[in-house]
Amino acid sequence: MAADIHDIIIIGGGVGGSALAKAMAEAGAEVLVLERETQFRDRVRGEAIMPWGVVEAVELGIRDVIASSGGHELPWWNTYQGSRRPGHRDLVATTRAGAPALAIYHPVMQQALIEAAASAGATVSRGARVVGVNANGTPRVTVETGHGREAFRARLIVAADGRGSLAREWGGFQVRRDPEQTLVAGVLLDGVTASDDAAHVGLDTQGGRFVLIFPQSQGRARCYFCYPEASGLRMTGQQDLPRFVQESQKAGVAAEYYQQATAAGPLATFDAAAVWVEHPYKPGVALIGDAAASSDPTWGQGLSLAIKDARVLRDHLLSNDDWEEAGNAYADEHKQYYGVVHTAELWHSELLLETGEEADVRRARALPLWREDRSRNPDTFFSGPGETLDEKARRRFFGEE
Ligand SMILES: Cc1cc2nc3c(=O)[nH]c(=O)nc-3n(C[C@H](O)[C@H](O)[C@H](O)COP(=O)(O)OP(=O)(O)OC[C@H]3O[C@@H](n4cnc5c(N)ncnc54)[C@H](O)[C@@H]3O)c2cc1C
CATH class of the missing domain: 3.50.50.60 (FAD/NAD(P)-binding domain)
Structure with missing residues (x-):
């Protein structure tokens, strides 16, 4: 120096x-x-x-x-829609990263x-x-x-x-x-009964709501609830915990996961816009x-x-x-x-979290095509920003070609 x-x-x-x-x-x-x-x-x-x-x-x-x-490996990614669990993804085997998530x-x-x-x-x-x-x-x-x-x-x-x-x-x-579109509420919970070898993600496209549970072992999990800013709801403090649990369950998390849950930290809500x-x-x-x-x-x-x-x-x-x-x-x-x-985030928010008739039409067009060909949905969130998200990729993502 x-x-x-x-x-x-x-x-x-x-x-x-x-x-x-x-x-x-x-x-x-x-x-x-x-x-x-x-x-x-x-x-x-x-x-x-x-x-x-x-x-x-x-x-x-x-x-x-x-x-x-204390890092806890999450080798699986479970997705839920209503009471169904349509996805059980092996992160090590199926990502370009070849690694589990770490909580x-x-x-x-x-x-x-x-x-x-x-x-x-x-x-x-x-x-x-x-x-x-x-x-x-x-x-x-x-x-x-x-x-x-x-x-x-x-x-x-x-x-x-x-x-x-x-x-x-x-x-x-x-x-x-x-522009503001989504709010994210989060809290650390004890007594969560979701399996602790997986992240658990519930998506309710009709309500524009998204739930994420990241277990840290022994029933402790960091839990988030993402929802439309237009709802006017801002959950904060222990008094809003029952509402957090209720809304998360409506968005697709199995009711039993949160049945015994208690807060292990503060509950707070954030603007999600980049x-x-x-x-x-x-x-x-x-x-x-x-x-x-x-x-x-x-x-x-x-x-x-x-x-x-x-x-x-x-x-x-x-x-x-x-x-x-x-x-x-x-x-x-x-x-x-x-x-x-950022582009991947904007595309996913538009397709999966926007509500209303136009959004439903977009989903009805794109999601069946995703099921036929997974490569339409770039794996940026898991595998990293290695893919080019150009106009052709956008059209494939939204099912426009
Ligand atoms: C609700 C929510 C959920 C999230 N979920 C995820 C997730 O699941 N996965 C994920 O990857 N990311 C997630 N993130 C994002 C993640 O938390 C941040 O991207 C990450 O913490 C950024 O790290 P950082 O070091 O840039 O900033 P920070 O972690 O914010 O650290 C900044 C540090 O700077 C210090 N500091 C600030 N001002 C000053 C000052 N004037 N002088 C001295 N020190 C100062 C602060 O005390 C702090 O220690 C989430 C964020 C939020 C809000």
Whole structure:
């Protein structure tokens, strides 16, 4: 570190920030992680990494950290429609990733990764809230701790401060948003009786509702209920738990799964619309994870994207001494792969979650064709953003050819 200038300052010790800190510290970089929380708590975030994200985690060297701190493998993907279970998918055998999904309690994963970053040599400061970023000259952050304000300088600042990122505003990034369509409510439940070797997913296309259960073993499961924003319903707090259970059952979850369920954490509801930055790099500042693009949680891609962002940025920084070029190369690549995931999310939301006559006509046309030819539905959510989602792919997806 030359004259108190770090190689990298990372704002936020979430999955994205800590994973990058660990990887860059292992490669010999001087890394400072600034995390505002002194103790991680349940913020009702993602707790299931899809198979392609697990492969990214292996490449970044964090898969074992997650697995050994309580990661629970989900080799099966069960889908439900009403009382039927039409799908029982073997994720290892049928995805290009060739891996199971991995479920873990988010605060435990954050703690394990930030400790791994510190063990790799990163300096970790907890209770350190960043209150400003200045990228003019040598990039600089201003931090508030219990001892007052302090400024730190670095060759590169990485904003990994999550879906409400302020750092991207301070960095002058232009933020884009999809229109609101879906809300996602989530809660950690104990006493869930769904088998714990599978993710359980119920879809009610008539009501535009979608339920996801990600078991973490011994009856504990992270459960989500996705529903139309137009319903005007916003579930929050323990008093809404009976409603959460009731609505989830209406959307296709077997009634007995939740019969004995009790809350093991807060219940909260979020807007699901994607919020993203087209080119998440400006001189001296890169954005990763939700700060770069918070995707619609309905489709469970956020953790995989955050891990991929850290892996791709690491690879560019380590292969190019010119970090200006490396940052732009990361941002170009991000635009491509996030673009594919985002397109897949928009198509699935339009086809599966929109309600009304036109939506029913679209489904009546497309879904029977999917059953005849599975390749019409790109496997992006499980296998990753490797496919090109062009106009031809769109027409095949919607059954227009
Ligand atoms: C309801 C819901 C369900 C989801 N379900 C899934 C799922 O099933 N699968 C999936 O893959 N993804 C899911 N996601 C998305 C996933 O949770 C996120 O994509 C992922 O957590 C992003 O990680 P991150 O490191 O970018 O941000 P975060 O996890 O938000 O971490 C940001 C960190 O920055 C810190 N921070 C923020 N501001 C400051 C500051 N000013 N100074 C210092 N520190 C700061 C925060 O304390 C936090 O520790 C879901 C999201 C939601 C909301």
